Amino acid sequence: MIIQTKSDIVPSEITPQQVFDQRRHFIQQASVGLIAASAALLSQPLHAALANTAKVETNRVGAASKSGSFGSRQKIANVTKTSYGAGEKLTPYDDITTYNNYYEFGTDKAEPALNSKLFKPHPWTVSIEGEVKKNKTISIEDIYKLAPLEERIYRMRCVEGWSMVIPWIGLPLAQLIKWAEPNANAKYVEFISLADKQQMSGINLPILDWPYSEGLRLDEAMHPLAIMAVGLYGEQLPNQNGAPMRLVVPWKYGFKGAKSIVKIRFSEKMPVSSWMKAGPSEYGFYANVNPQVEHPRWSQASEKRIGGGLFAGRIKTQMFNGYAEQVGQMYAGLDLRKNF
Amino acid sequence: MAIQQNSIASLLRAVPSKKQMRGIKLIVFALCLAPLLRLFWLGAHDALSANPVEFVEHSTGFWTLFILLTSLSLTPLRLITRCAWPIQLRRMLGLFMFFYVCLHLTTYLWLDYSFNWTDIINDIVKHPYVLLGSSAFILAIPLAITSSHAMMRRLGRRWLQLHRLVYLIAMLGVIHFWWLVKKDIREPLLFASVLLILLAIRVYYKILAKQRKRLEN
Secondary structure (H helix, E strand, O other), X not given: OXXXXXXXXXXXXXXXXXXXXXXHHHHHHHHHHHHHHHHHHOOOXXXXXXXXXXXXXXXXXXXXXXXXXXXXXXXXXXXXXXXXXOOOOOOOHHHHOOOOOOHHHOOOOOHHHHHOOOOOOOOOEEEEEEOEOOOXXXXXXXXXXXXXXXXXXXXXXXXXXXXXXXXXXXXEHHHHHHHHOEOOOXXXXXXXXXXXXXXXXXXXXXXXXXXXXXXEEHHHHOOOOOXXXXXXXXXXXXXXXXXXXXXXXXXXXXXXXXXXXXXXXXEOOOOOOHHHHHOXXXXXXXXXXXXXXOOOOOOOOEEEEOOOOOOOOOEEOOHHHHOHHHHHHHHOOOOOOOOO | OHHHHHHHHHHHHOOOOXXXXXXXXXXXXXXXXXXXXXXXXXXXXXXXXXXXXXXXXXXXXXXXXXXXXXXXXXXXXXXXXXXXXXXXXXXXXXXXXXXXXXXXXXXXXXXXXXXXXXXXXXXXXXXXXXXXXXXXXHHHHHHHHOOOHHHHHHHOXXXXXXXXXXXXXXXXXXXXXXXXXXXXXXXHHHHHHHHHHHHHHHHHHHHHHHHHHHHXX
């Protein structure tokens, strides 16, 4: 299949690393005072939002110190640039890494960055099972070698009505699936995340049916836009973004992107994902970005682009998150209102 | 032990002097302003999270409900402890509740939806939690307008009837919060429990008073 691409990305569009580091440094200084002040002024243990900012700030301090003494932020070498996302303004690194829906590390979006600091994404193996020629496992190091790693700048639209533009690093999911060798019965593929009580505090709350799982139709998974991401902004994935590897399916709502995947299972029947179990009327199997299909809670007609500040307003949400030309034909004849 | 309890009770029943009351009111006023000042402070330091609009919406919404429930706790407090002077703070708390709900609504209409009325009406009609929230706001307007001493005198008995709306507003507000939350309902559950307890205390004392009256007759 031919993917329509517009033009190459101008290198100047990517914000230089030192600009982000400067910002973090500034916030690091400001936050010391803030944490003290907010703790003294508003010590209200029951409300997460109160602690919200303090948490974000501590995390930013953490992120800053990481780049210094901890040294756990690692660049990924030999990444091929691609023309995906040309003309899109990237969401700042700090926003991408402090505003995460990753319930295994807490339901507040500031929590994952804080609570995942001690998480160990290495060593890591992924097991392949179900409708495959034979069950096998693969290490994250070998996944890195399956195909040349590419930078893909994708829009990410969350079902909650916000979006980001993220420079992912990853390999085409199709490459991993080819290596997995599904058999002729395989129609669907399920991605299962780690659920480790020791490392993930959120697992102790029965908020979702752990382990987190998401699924795709096999043809969706083989689509060239779908990637298995291992990094962002030129570096290995931060823990709060799903280290060491996560799914990225840019034409679907963000919750489809299972994080910290430990198991890939092929099946004949459509799998039931964690969110489908949690709210069958709200979250469907397909979860394609669709401004015409309303969600009971959030408007899907428009979205808030993260990073724009207080006065940026909303932008219109595009069908299939703007990837309709590439993926639309996969859903020809499917009632998208029923198959939301 | 009995003496200690007595002294706590008498302390609670102690009525502050006019001067002390002015001091107390000043402190409560400053406390009620703190959440707003905090938002300004955070805003000035680029610390309103990655999604500042949502942050301000949630924060102003939270404090609206918090202040509303605080104002609703003054009567139960009097019933249980017979300490009546905090009731004098109720008007201020009610008006601060209205102040925060106005900020909440302004954030929604302006910062979130840029006064795009088609989208706003769509949002209200299609999402039940927005409808509940807007209804609660509309119901709160007459209460804010009639909050003055003059209005109290003018409306007499009807003032009390009108201001009973606050119970409905509180219920709508709490459900508004509940329906907005995606999955982790711990916080709205806490608000709902507090509201239920506060209402239950009133009902309990009402029944008690009725029984007492019956016995007297």
